[in-house]
Amino acid sequence: MVGTRAALRYAKATLNLAKEKGLAKEVNDDMILIQKTIEENHDLEVMLKSPVIKSDLKRSVLKEVFEKKVNPITIGLLKLLIENKRPALLNLVAKEYIVIYDFLQGVEVAQVTSAVPLTKELEKTILKRVQEAVGKEISLNNIVDPSIIGGFVLRVGDELYDSSVAYRLKDLLSQFEDNQYISKI
Known part of the structure; x- marks a missing residue:
């Protein structure tokens, strides 16, 4: 940038x-x-x-x-x-x-990308789970990106967890493209 x-x-x-x-x-x-x-x-x-x-x-x-x-x-x-x-x-x-x-304050920033804005309850749940996993204080940043269709993408530091519908569709497409099946008919 x-x-x-x-x-x-x-x-x-x-x-x-x-x-x-x-x-x-x-x-x-x-x-x-x-x-x-x-x-x-x-x-x-x-x-x-x-x-x-x-x-x-x-x-x-x-x-x-x-x-x-x-x-x-x-x-x-x-x-x-x-x-x-x-x-x-x-x-x-x-x-x-x-x-x-x-x-400097020891706060890790977690970035959650979702197709729609997170509700306060969902934000609290994600924050609690990420803090338990990381073991540090976490600050949550929500980015809305409709192109992921559904689900979410979570980034904490250099860790990335992609549970978006768009990612799963791309994965499914690549599995179809890599298919070595040859019909015997």
Whole structure:
């Protein structure tokens, strides 16, 4: 993904500064808010990525949306991204910060991809089972992808459990293609 390395650098630098000031948890909460806000507002994401919209307008929009809700370290990050003409990285920086922060706190992130959003009860059940299997505190991230048709795909660290209908259909198709049966009729 374009900009991932740069986003990781911004996230690490922000985390280091936040740790120095003793505000790493607060900045993590800010990053969660930023990520959620951008993902829920497609227009905001498009505006941040648009090369046509001037930096001053982007700065004023970000100031209006986040200034009273986040702490000064996060405001500094927003200003730095605007100055460096990198506001499109804001969502990636937020995601990277959250991942690094969770890793430092010993929290493993489990990503569940499903065809429809998970219910709260199902989310709790999955979270409990994954925590028992892994033996660590788990943070659950649900991604909705209708292309898997049904079932779910669970990724924890480098482990992948694919129980989707799409995977099973592909597996069935490959079994048919590999069939060496020759009719004797």
